[in-house]
Amino acid sequence: MNSKRDLPISTKRLTLRAFRKSDLDAMMAYHALPDVQRYLDWKARDRAEVQTALDAMIKQNRLTRPGDTFHLAVVKTSDDSLIGQISLRWTDATAGQAELRFIFNPAERKQGFATEAVKAAVDHGFEAFHFHRIFARCSGKNEPSARLLKGIGMRLEAHYREHALFQGEWDEELHFAILDREWKPSEVVREFPRKSGTQIARHLVA
Amino acid sequence: MRAFTRGDVDAVFAYRQRDDVAAYLFDEPMSRETCAEIVQVRTTQVGWQDEGDRLVLAVERRADHAMLGEVSLILRNQVARQGEIGYILHPQYQGAGFATEAVRALIGQGFGEGGLHRIFARCTARNSASYRLMERVGMRREAHFREHVLVRGVWDDELIYALLEDEWTTLANNQPA
Numbered sequence: 001m002n003s004k005r006d007l008p009i010s011t012k013r014l015t016l017r018a019f020r021k022s023d024l025d026a027m028m029a030y031h032a033l034p035d036v037q038r039y040l041d042w043k044a045r046d047r048a049e050v051q052t053a054l055d056a057m058i059k060q061n062r063l064t065r066p067g068d069t070f071h072l073a074v075v076k077t078s079d080d081s082l083i084g085q086i087s088l089r090w091t092d093a094t095a096g097q098a099e100l101r102f103i104f105n106p107a108e109r110k111q112g113f114a115t116e117a118v119k120a121a122v123d124h125g126f127e128a129f130h131f132h133r134i135f136a137r138c139s140g141k142n143e144p145s146a147r148l149l150k151g152i153g154m155r156l157e158a159h160y161r162e163h164a165l166f167q168g169e170w171d172e173e174l175h176f177a178i179l180d181r182e183w184k185p186s187e188v189v190r191e192f193p194r195k196s197g198t199q200i201a202r203h204l205v206a
Numbered sequence: 207m208r209a210f211t212r213g214d215v216d217a218v219f220a221y222r223q224r225d226d227v228a229a230y231l232f233d234e235p236m237s238r239e240t241c242a243e244i245v246q247v248r249t250t251q252v253g254w255q256d257e258g259d260r261l262v263l264a265v266e267r268r269a270d271h272a273m274l275g276e277v278s279l280i281l282r283n284q285v286a287r288q289g290e291i292g293y294i295l296h297p298q299y300q301g302a303g304f305a306t307e308a309v310r311a312l313i314g315q316g317f318g319e320g321g322l323h324r325i326f327a328r329c330t331a332r333n334s335a336s337y338r339l340m341e342r343v344g345m346r347r348e349a350h351f352r353e354h355v356l357v358r359g360v361w362d363d364e365l366i367y368a369l370l371e372d373e374w375t376t377l378a379n380n381q382p383a
Contacts (some may be wrong), residue, residue: 095356133353158349162324162370165286179353 006128009072011120014113016072016086019057023073026082027054027204030105038167039142040103057085063129066093070129074104083108086121088129096132096180098125102145109144119152126180133179140172149176153183207263207277207308210248214264215241217273221296230333231294232357254281254320265295265308274299277308279325280315287323289316293339300335310343314378317371324370331363340367344377 008017024047031053032045044053057071069089075082084104091097100122104114125131136154138145140161150156158175165171182184215238221227222236222244236244252261262278275295282288289313292364295305314321327345337347351367356362 092355095354095361097354102265135351135354156351157351158366160366161346161368163286163288163326163368164283170286175349175351177354184366 006124007072009120009124010077011116014083014117014120015075015077015119016120016124017075018061018073019054019073019085021054021058023082024051024054030084030103030107033106035106036063036103039139039145048185059085060087063088063090066090072117072121072124076108076113076115083113084117086117088121088125088131088134090129096130098129098131098134099135100125100136114144115148115151118148122152122178122183126183128179131180133177134183135156135175135177137175139166141172145175146176149174154178155182207265207311209252210245210262210264210276212245212249214248214273217264217296218245218276221275223295226297227294227342230336232328232330245284248276251278257281257284263308263312265304267299267304272299274304275308277305277312279312279320281320287321289320289322289325291316291325291327293336306339306342309339313343313369313374317374322371325374326364326369327364328364331365337365337367343369344373345369346373367379 008015010016028047028050031050032047037043037045042053044050060069060071062068063070067090069087073082074084074086079165084102086100086102089099089101091099100118102114102118102121104117122134125134134154135157136145136149138149140146140159154176155178156174157177158173160171160175161174162170163173219236219238219241221240222233223238225235228235248264250264253259253261258281260278260280262276264270264276265274266272267274275293278292280292282290291309293305293309312345313325316325325345326348327340329340330336331350341347345367347365348368348371349364351364351366352363354364
């Protein structure tokens, strides 16, 4: 599944595009913050570690097999500044499952940018990749993420209590999910294109 | 509840050959030969040492020594002391409270001798007998994953139930003496 050709994705105020080498400074500005790092399991605190993460993300731009991740850089269209990142990881081919992840620069909070970008990424997941279900996980302590996921219509499917130790503390984990038919069904479900009087093609599947 | 012995093969085959048992385990019904192999393995699954180790016990009715099924406790995470409990009972013996009795005893052991912090269990949402048991023993529903997997062409929903050590202690203290 290569939907690179569909990029960039434009929303009202944002552009979602592939990552570039020149994104390092802007990525450093939020990625290395303790406030951001506390919720991530990919440790990238200094410049060299963020550089390694960025190099990997530039390469991870298509979904060829389950396990692959597709990364999107989120840029403010007005001034072309990078404010965050979103990824979709294809976890199960048979059941069409994908995991959504995101990180946003805390300096850009409370303007609805994250919601606007994540909605567009979920759209892309269902429309370009045809996933059946998209899920997202976050810490029970990460209220902004939980609020965002609930706000875009995802359902809280799991709340694990003290199921693991994370950075020395008992962790609570939330799982949110949404099915393709639940996501804006009016836009996703389309009539099979057919002119009146014409026969349906004999083979619907190539 | 006791360790498995080689003499349990027929009793295991009696329930593992059934479609109605296999359906909830996402397994194929087992041949007698496969049952003999798993019983052989189970005779050694009597304790934990490392993450992933399983304790699997045969559940026997005291009155007549009939082998009713099995219960298991798997050490899933050693550092965070997480265990997963499982159970299979021959449908012929279901509905009489035997599984509940066995699971309660094993949970008590897991938190007691086993030193666990949290015990969880999972089942398909179609298996109401299984999740009602979890609710009876005081477990909380922590997850309901909808259509998260496709099993033989059918979407499946999964339930996860869990119980923390202090919740179990509270439950035990509130039991009528």
